[in-house]
Amino acid sequence: MAVMMGTMTFDPQDPDTPEALGSTAPPGSGSRVTMRGSLSRRGILQTAVTLIDQNDLRYLTMRQLGADLGVEAMALYRYVHSREDLLSGVVELVIDDLYGDPDVHLKDSGWEEYLLKLAHGVRRIALAHPQVFPLIATRPPAAPWVRPPLRSLRWMESFLDTLHRCGFSDRDSVQAYRSFSSFLLGHLLLEVSAQGADIGPIEQASPHDTPKTDLSEYPRLQSLASELSQDHSATEFEIALEALMDRLQLLRQ
Amino acid sequence: MAVMMGTMTFDPQDPDTPEALGSTAPPGSGSRVTMRGSLSRRGILQTAVTLIDQNDLRYLTMRQLGADLGVEAMALYRYVHSREDLLSGVVELVIDDLYGDPDVHLKDSGWEEYLLKLAHGVRRIALAHPQVFPLIATRPPAAPWVRPPLRSLRWMESFLDTLHRCGFSDRDSVQAYRSFSSFLLGHLLLEVSAQGADIGPIEQASPHDTPKTDLSEYPRLQSLASELSQDHSATEFEIALEALMDRLQLLRQ
DNA sequence: AGCCGGAGTTTACAACGTAAAGCGAGGATG
DNA sequence: CATCCTCGCTTTACGTTGTAAACTCCGGCT
Numbered sequence: 001m002a003v004m005m006g007t008m009t010f011d012p013q014d015p016d017t018p019e020a021l022g023s024t025a026p027p028g029s030g031s032r033v034t035m036r037g038s039l040s041r042r043g044i045l046q047t048a049v050t051l052i053d054q055n056d057l058r059y060l061t062m063r064q065l066g067a068d069l070g071v072e073a074m075a076l077y078r079y080v081h082s083r084e085d086l087l088s089g090v091v092e093l094v095i096d097d098l099y100g101d102p103d104v105h106l107k108d109s110g111w112e113e114y115l116l117k118l119a120h121g122v123r124r125i126a127l128a129h130p131q132v133f134p135l136i137a138t139r140p141p142a143a144p145w146v147r148p149p150l151r152s153l154r155w156m157e158s159f160l161d162t163l164h165r166c167g168f169s170d171r172d173s174v175q176a177y178r179s180f181s182s183f184l185l186g187h188l189l190l191e192v193s194a195q196g197a198d199i200g201p202i203e204q205a206s207p208h209d210t211p212k213t214d215l216s217e218y219p220r221l222q223s224l225a226s227e228l229s230q231d232h233s234a235t236e237f238e239i240a241l242e243a244l245m246d247r248l249q250l251l252r253q
Numbered sequence: 254m255a256v257m258m259g260t261m262t263f264d265p266q267d268p269d270t271p272e273a274l275g276s277t278a279p280p281g282s283g284s285r286v287t288m289r290g291s292l293s294r295r296g297i298l299q300t301a302v303t304l305i306d307q308n309d310l311r312y313l314t315m316r317q318l319g320a321d322l323g324v325e326a327m328a329l330y331r332y333v334h335s336r337e338d339l340l341s342g343v344v345e346l347v348i349d350d351l352y353g354d355p356d357v358h359l360k361d362s363g364w365e366e367y368l369l370k371l372a373h374g375v376r377r378i379a380l381a382h383p384q385v386f387p388l389i390a391t392r393p394p395a396a397p398w399v400r401p402p403l404r405s406l407r408w409m410e411s412f413l414d415t416l417h418r419c420g421f422s423d424r425d426s427v428q429a430y431r432s433f434s435s436f437l438l439g440h441l442l443l444e445v446s447a448q449g450a451d452i453g454p455i456e457q458a459s460p461h462d463t464p465k466t467d468l469s470e471y472p473r474l475q476s477l478a479s480e481l482s483q484d485h486s487a488t489e490f491e492i493a494l495e496a497l498m499d500r501l502q503l504l505r506q
Numbered sequence: 507a508g509c510c511g512g513a514g515t516t517t518a519c520a521a522c523g524t525a526a527a528g529c530g531a532g533g534a535t536g
Numbered sequence: 537c538a539t540c541c542t543c544g545c546t547t548t549a550c551g552t553t554g555t556a557a558a559c560t561c562c563g564g565c566t
Contacts, residue, residue, distance in 0.1 A: 036545075037543095037544075061521080062522080063523095071545070071546090072545065072546050074525095074545075074546070075545050075546075077525095078543090078545080082523080082524080083524090134391045138390070141446065142466070143466060145447070145481040147443050147446075147447070148446070153468075153470075157470075157472075164473060170476070170477055170480050171480060175489070181439075181443060182436075182440045182493070184439070185443060186435035186436055186437070186440070186442075187435045187439070189391070189442070190400050193391070193394065193400075194397040194398070194400070196393060213395070213396060213406075215406075217407075218410040219410075220410050221410050223423070224423055224426070227427045229398060236428070236431060240432065243500050289563095292513080292514085314554090315553080315554065316554095324515095326554085327515070327555080328513075328514045328515075330555075331512085331513070335554080336554065336555090
């Protein structure tokens with residue numbers, strides 16, 4: 001039985017699949033009648049996000065971004081200090097999507113519901129912006145104690161405050177923040193990376209790579225081929241998340 | 254009490270601190286009498302690794318690497334197809350370090366010892382090459398089911414075979430592989446990223462960033478400042494690893 | 507001796523980020 | 537109304553990058 005090893009089968013029902021999620025069309029994107037003054041930092045960042053999502057990070061070039069906005073590359077520098085700043089802005093923008101997500105309620109819920117909603121919210125933006133998420137994950141944080149992917153001070157504050165109010169000690173709420181961060185980062189980075197490899201924009205890699213991966217040296221891989229090709233990200237995410245929460249529950253006693 | 258919020262305090266005793274770990278000196282690195290024929294793919298990759306470790310990924314330039322090897326940039330292209338190929342090679346090389354690690358025994362041990370040693374082995378290389386690890390984490394894998402940071406077929410084979418021999422079902426050993434990968438990725442990426450932010454090579458970021466982060470808006474952060482500034486990566490790694498293994502234990506029944 | 511192939515160099519080019527100067531429209535000011 | 541200033545964008549330019557193509561040169565073969 002020949003199993004398609006370069007492809008994955010996906011779970012049919014996934015709660016965090018990208019549907020709407022704040023697609024406020026960036027001004028000037030699409031409309032070619034870009035008159036003077038239509039540019040704005042937010043619009044630039046939004047166009048940058050769609051540019052990254054549709055292609056690849058290295059496709060986001062100052063000139064390309066300018067062209068997409070109907071403007072010369074140098075015009076962007078009035079709104080972004082540099083390309084680095086642009087990327088930071090992109091990360092910030094995407095994270096901010098989360099803050100406006102109505103499904104992620106911050107106030108007046110148990111810590112368990114809070115963490116659940118938050119985790120799924122983050123997963124939703126990761127899946128909506130698979131090309132941007134690695135950036136969220138790897139961009140150097142403002143301070144060493146700010147951890148991706150919840151890399152804004154207000155999210156940290158919200159998180160730590162909620163847990164504190166739910167009876168976590170100082171030490172334990174910080175501990176929870178760290179566990180939660182690394183859980184999200186690990187799971188989601190792997191998920192979007194696998195997704196990127198599946199429908200990757202560019203096949204770089206070595207010359208005769210994966211036309212048909214030779215597994216003759218690896219009997220276990222061979223026999224697990226079908227198992228490995230199945231994607232259960234959604235359920236695995238759920239299970240691991242609940243396991244984490246059980247651990248945190250014990251912490252709190 | 255003024256807490257230093259841009260700095261971290263570290264655990265004194267950490268088992269995975271970088272000491273020796275395969276520092277076979279790359280040929281031609283240091284010796285300036287580079288005669289014809291001294292170049293090799295392996296040597297190039299090794300020099301590239303030290304170049305990344307000492308500075309930054311964006312410091313690794315074909316010309317710079319050539320200069321370090323006492324050779325013109327174009328000479329490298331006889332051994333490396335492109336810069337992308339170079340980076341892939343770097344990742345592969347660093348991962349291979351793990352395969353030669355005597356502390357990571359593969360055969361004839363329980364799955365628990367196997368996972369423990371493997372996890373610490375990976376942590377050791379992550380800490381030894383903090384600048385390279387993000388590359389290991391984010392570089393697109395050969396196939397969607399190959400997951401960083403154990404991104405070689407032989408490691409997958411070894412992993413899955415060991416678990417299989419220890420009584421894990423097909424489904425469960427794959428499940429274990431995935432959990433283990435995301436655990437390692439999340440923890441270690443955050444650890445090296447925090448480390449990189451601490452003694453970061455270049456302060457990019459916004460104009461008046463972190464001269465003194467203003468926390469007046471964030472009371473919870475303020476009161477947790479000291480807690481947040483402490484680094485317990487080693488013990489947290491250990492605890493999370495054991496929690497994961499408990500979960501896997503239950504899987505196996 | 508003559509050739510030849512492979513290792514490294516030279517030259518060249520397109521694409522990138524970005525500094526610096528230019529420029530035109532519109533509002534403010536006389 | 538004329539003038540000027542400023543803001544938003546364009547033009548031009550430069551240095552750095554990855555890499556193709558041609559060239560050079562040395563050591564070993566016939």
